[in-house]
Amino acid sequence: xxxxxxxxxxxxQSSVAAIRHLAERGYEATTAGDLADAVGMSxxxxxxxxxxxxxxxxxxxxxxxAQLADFLDATExxxxxALVEGTADVLRLLVRDPEAARLRFELMHxxxxxxxxxxxxxxxxxxxxxxxxxxxxQPATPDWVAPSxxxxxxxxxxxxxxDWLRERITDAPRAVTRDLHRLTALYERWLTxxxxxxxxxxxxxxxxxxxxxVLGAVAAxxxxxxx
Amino acid sequence: xxxxxxxxxxxxQSSVAAIRHLAERGYEATTAGDLADAVGMSxxxxxxxxxxxxxxxxxxxxxxxAQLADFLDATExxxxxALVEGTADVLRLLVRDPEAARLRFELMHxxxxxxxxxxxxxxxxxxxxxxxxxxxxQPATPDWVAPSxxxxxxxxxxxxxxDWLRERITDAPRAVTRDLHRLTALYERWLTxxxxxxxxxxxxxxxxxxxxxVLGAVAAxxxxxxx
DNA sequence: ACAATGAGTGAAACCCAGTTTCAATTACCC
DNA sequence: GGGTAATTGAAACTGGGTTTCACTCATTGT
Numbered sequence: 064x065x066x067x068x069x070x071x072x073x074x075x076q077s078s079v080a081a082i083r084h085l086a087e088r089g090y091e092a093t094t095a096g097d098l099a100d101a102v103g104m105s106x107x108x109x110x111x112x113x114x115x116x117x118x119x120x121x122x123x124x125x126x127x128x129a130q131l132a133d134f135l136d137a138t139e140x141x142x143x144x145a146l147v148e149g150t151a152d153v154l155r156l157l158v159r160d161p162e163a164a165r166l167r168f169e170l171m172h173x174x175x176x177x178x179x180x181x182x183x184x185x186x187x188x189x190x191x192x193x194x195x196x197x198x199x200x201q202p203a204t205p206d207w208v209a210p211s212x213x214x215x216x217x218x219x220x221x222x223x224x225x226d227w228l229r230e231r232i233t234d235a236p237r238a239v240t241r242d243l244h245r246l247t248a249l250y251e252r253w254l255t256x257x258x259x260x261x262x263x264x265x266x267x268x269x270x271x272x273x274x275x276x277v278l279g280a281v282a283a284x285x286x287x288x289x290x
Numbered sequence: 291x292x293x294x295x296x297x298x299x300x301x302x303q304s305s306v307a308a309i310r311h312l313a314e315r316g317y318e319a320t321t322a323g324d325l326a327d328a329v330g331m332s333x334x335x336x337x338x339x340x341x342x343x344x345x346x347x348x349x350x351x352x353x354x355x356a357q358l359a360d361f362l363d364a365t366e367x368x369x370x371x372a373l374v375e376g377t378a379d380v381l382r383l384l385v386r387d388p389e390a391a392r393l394r395f396e397l398m399h400x401x402x403x404x405x406x407x408x409x410x411x412x413x414x415x416x417x418x419x420x421x422x423x424x425x426x427x428q429p430a431t432p433d434w435v436a437p438s439x440x441x442x443x444x445x446x447x448x449x450x451x452x453d454w455l456r457e458r459i460t461d462a463p464r465a466v467t468r469d470l471h472r473l474t475a476l477y478e479r480w481l482t483x484x485x486x487x488x489x490x491x492x493x494x495x496x497x498x499x500x501x502x503x504v505l506g507a508v509a510a511x512x513x514x515x516x517x
Numbered sequence: 518a519c520a521a522t523g524a525g526t527g528a529a530a531c532c533c534a535g536t537t538t539c540a541a542t543t544a545c546c547c
Numbered sequence: 548g549g550g551t552a553a554t555t556g557a558a559a560c561t562g563g564g565t566t567t568c569a570c571t572c573a574t575t576g577t
Contacts, residue, residue, distance in 0.1 A: 095535080110534085115534075
């Protein structure tokens, strides 16, 4: 599989038409020639534009991936927040066109080969995440952290997408944001300078105060520590 | 790509021969027919046995995957330990035949398509891990935990394998065991009953005692909590 | 012993995704 | 307008993977 020319936005509509055609007539039953006809170009041009019969199905991933890379390059957010936001943005993009997402999903059930293809495509996100994490992580972070967290981000994203496609959840970006916050919290010590410090809170309180007063004092102390 | 018959051990030698041939003559330059000749069977039989030109390169993964599934089904180890041991065992198996591993590695550099193929194959480990984690995790564990941890296990494994192939480390199983212990520690609260309990230690002590006495009392209390 | 069944193999024809080549068309630019 | 470069289409070609069929050789039942 050779280098594929970058997908221009105009292709987006064509690709939806192609996906629709594939879903209606079946994946195997549709030849590359049929597909080319369906999107209104010659077989040659079809391959030049989309690279392969499979890639037409995942055309928007190119866009989402580029957007993610740009975002991570430019963001000023804290690393944990940046990862959560970046991942949620990708999901938002994929969820924006429910019809395409659902047809893709059906096709992937019909054809395991497409599942594989999707896997490969989503793995490119992993690489982008890992590169970003390596760039922003604390000094002396072990090598395994970046690939490990990157893989988890993609896995959590994919799980949320699946749940949404199966209609187990309705607000996928919200769900993924919640889950990702908990995930990145696990890695906080390598993502933020404060996370690395072991802290001991010594609370000295007036024994004559009420339990509520003690709790209040502890809460105030926790706030001062920053979350 | 249809169902592939399970790889029998006899194929293992054949597959090494095939890999060697591919590495020597180049991937593109070798047709499926050449490969069939190289391993001493007809083109038809070659496809029946290995399913595809790519799969012959990753034939041992079938074995490793089956071994992992059996191990996780049967083990009595604590979940965290089981995951570490299972993953390390897979790595041990892949590292056992350094020549095959290295040739595979070279081929994957030459042909990005093979990288993709490997990705798909290693993803099957993720599913096996996720299923096991879901089975043993604590009640009320959030849904995202199993896929997230499973993906990390595979990622850490792959990172160790890559480091070993690049000769950045010499004892891959040892390195991966160390890293995986740290990884599973992050998820301990969902993997063990003790990890899940939030504990608050309230130490009431005699203000007239020495600091050492206080520390001693605290230490004793911690011991009684188990660990 | 010997048919019958069935699994494994090879040969050949076949399908189709993806590539390559070349000619035709279009767009662009001075 | 004319010349150049990029885009498109047509057609032939390569090779992976499938299918069909015939053949061999165990295994099994009688």
